Amino acid sequence: MWNKPFEKLRRRMTCLYAAIFGALILVIVAAAYTFIWWEILAHEKENLVAQIYHEGEEWVESEEAPCSEAAIRSGKMLAYFVNADGSKVILNQLGTGEAGQELMSHKDDWPKKLNTSRLLRMQSANGARYRYLAAVAPVIDGDKQIGRLYMFKNMQFYYHAAYKTLFMLLCMALILYFAA
Numbered sequence: 001m002w003n004k005p006f007e008k009l010r011r012r013m014t015c016l017y018a019a020i021f022g023a024l025i026l027v028i029v030a031a032a033y034t035f036i037w038w039e040i041l042a043h044e045k046e047n048l049v050a051q052i053y054h055e056g057e058e059w060v061e062s063e064e065a066p067c068s069e070a071a072i073r074s075g076k077m078l079a080y081f082v083n084a085d086g087s088k089v090i091l092n093q094l095g096t097g098e099a100g101q102e103l104m105s106h107k108d109d110w111p112k113k114l115n116t117s118r119l120l121r122m123q124s125a126n127g128a129r130y131r132y133l134a135a136v137a138p139v140i141d142g143d144k145q146i147g148r149l150y151m152f153k154n155m156q157f158y159y160h161a162a163y164k165t166l167f168m169l170l171c172m173a174l175i176l177y178f179a180a
């Protein structure tokens with residue numbers, strides 16, 4: 001009988017500690033997920049700009065196209081090359097597929113400043129979602145800028161991997177919560 005008030009207090013304290021522990025687990029999962037995604041995206045942005053410089057050098061040396069036909073067909077990598085002031089298209093490698101058409105219809109969202117990149121999220125009329133990392137860098141011949149090369153890398157794989165990782169982290173957090 002004298003234990004009843006203490007039993008009530010113990011249950012309240014247990015519920016409070018469980019709520020705090022659950023919130024702490026969620027904060028840790030969210031922070032880890034955000035940090036990992038941020039690092040992957042920063043790395044991919046840096047690599048894409050470096051790849052544009054490499055492809056630009058190859059264009060100047062041999063006029064080799066930046067993207068292979070297989071990459072264009074699959075939509076993994078696309079490119080768009082214009083002269084220095086953007087008034088003339090030198091090479092269009094956006095392909096004839098829906099992803100290329102969506103990219104072209106979102107041209108205003110492409111990065112404007114040289115050596116920058118940005119993530120483009122698009123949805124077509126039929127509901128298909130496209131996520132591309134877009135970057136632009138100058139193509140230089142000697143000391144003269146001959147154009148701007150835009151390259152687009154399909155990021156769908158990363159999104160699927162990120163969602164799977166988040167799901168697994170949340171499942172592990174739930175298991176930890178109930179185990180505690």
